[in-house]
Amino acid sequence: MIRKIRRLAKVINKSSTRKKYYHQPGTAPGTIIVDENSQHPHIILIDYNQINLVHQEIIHPEDCSQYLDTESVSWVDVQGLGNRDILERLGQVFELHPLVLEDVVNMAERPKSEDYEDQLLIIARMVTPTHINEGFHSEQVSFVLGKHYLLTVQEEPEYDCFEGVRMRISKSKGIIRKQGSDYLAYALLDAVIDGFFPVLEIYGERIEELEEEVITNPTPQTLQKIYRIRRELLQLRRAIWPQRNVINSLIRDSSEIISDEVRIYLRDCYDHSIQVIDMVETYRELASGLMDVYLSAVSNKMNEIMKFLTVVSSIFIPLTFLAGIYGMNFNPEKSPFNMPELNAYWGYPLCLGAMAVIAGGLIFFFWRRGWLSNSVKVKD
Structure with a gap:
């Protein structure tokens, strides 16, 4: 059983694909790594105050510079990381430190916050449910907060939890239009944290389904599902745990x-x-408990099956004994020991009747002890 569990764990680990972003040893600080498969960057500008609102797509990064020194709040949202030239030009427009641009572009950073005098770098991990309601999508989202602007960088625009903030800005709901760029950064961070709750709700439902499956019909596929949930919950833990420290440091x-x-x-x-x-x-503990319940259920099922087979064998053992005795082909005429039943007129039906009485008696005995009923349930 332990070997089978280990094999399933290896299969799950091999089947999961994960992008790896890393620097080769000796690479100069500030080096930008761009994935060739990433989408072309789309720059969305939202500039607002209590009265005016500008919402447009920026083609040239240099067009953002006219909004950075105004008293209004400028939110520049970069969606996609597939063009090194555009990213470097954005770094020049926002006067980003080379290490800041490296952390923003390279999508393997641990959530953190760093203060660069007139800019504040915040790196967070955003998770969203997938379309099949199994697993989740995780990506890095970076914030560069200035006095009157906020630059956000996302890897994939289709997975986004910022739509609610955009609606609040466009419809002027709440106090977001009356506050500065720091409140906008808070609103987006809050949206990132709240994005974990729909994902966890799905995991709660999956764990409830697995509990019923483990108790009623545990299979090797059930074990694979438990391992997958435990592994995904570990990834969620790695995503949210450092973000708590980031928010605490901001406070x-x-x-x-x-x-x-x-x-x-x-x-x-x-x-x-x-x-x-x-x-x-809590869900990790429940998933670990499901593993113990699965092993216990499989062990109990095997014990009940063995009990049923033992009951069946016990019924046929005396019958086999009788059949073995009377199946010995010794010639009574040449042997001093005589088996009188061999020549009896009613010998054959009497032997069958004795077998039926013995079998019936054993079945009645097992039924009174409750062994036969439990075994039949497991058989079904």
């Missing part, structure tokens, strides 16, 4: 870019991250 650090009022809102975001961590840990 406690004395960065001039984030106001005291926004820090109060970040406390609520921090509470949500703690809530997500608690749910992830």
Whole structure:
């Protein structure tokens, strides 16, 4: 059984594909790695204040510069990382440090926050449910927060949890149009954290289905599902755990870019991250418990099957004994020991009747002890 579990774990690990972004040893700091399969960058600009709103797509990165020094809030959302030239030009427009641009573009960073005097770098991990409601999509989203602007960089635009924030800006709901860029960064971070809850809801339903399957009909496919859930929950834990520390550092650090009022809102975001961590840990414990229940269910099922086979064998053992005795072909005329039943007129039906009485008696005995009924249930 243990070997079978290990084989299933290896199959699951091999079947999962994961992009790897890394630098070769000796690569210079600030080197940008661009995946050839990434989508071409699309730059969406949302510039707003309490009265005016500008929402347009930017073709040339240099066109963003006219919005960066205004008193309005400028949100530049870069969707896609498939063009090195555009990314480098964006870095020049926003005057990004080479290490900042490297962290923003290379999609393998651990969630963190770093203060660069007049800019604040925040790297988070965003998860969204897949279309088949199994598993989730995880990608890095980077924030470069300035005094009056916010630059966000996403890897794949089709997986996005920012639509609610865009609707609030376009319809002027809440206080987002009255606040600065730091409040916009909070709103997006809060959307990232809240994006974990729909994913966890799906995992809760999957675990409930697996509980019923483990108890009623455990199969090797059930074991594979349990391993997959445990592995995916571990990935969720790795995504949310460091983000709690990021939000905590934003609350406690004395960065001039984030106001005291926004820090109060970040406390609520921090509470949500703690809530997500608690749910992830709970589901991980349930998944581990399902593994123990699966092993117990398989062991009990095997014991019941062995009990049933033992009952059947016990019934046929005396019958085989009688058949073996009377199946010995010794010639009574040449042997001093005589088997009188061999020549009896009613010998054959009497032997069959004795076998039927013995079998019936054993079946009645096993039924009174409750062994036969339990075995029949397992058989079904």
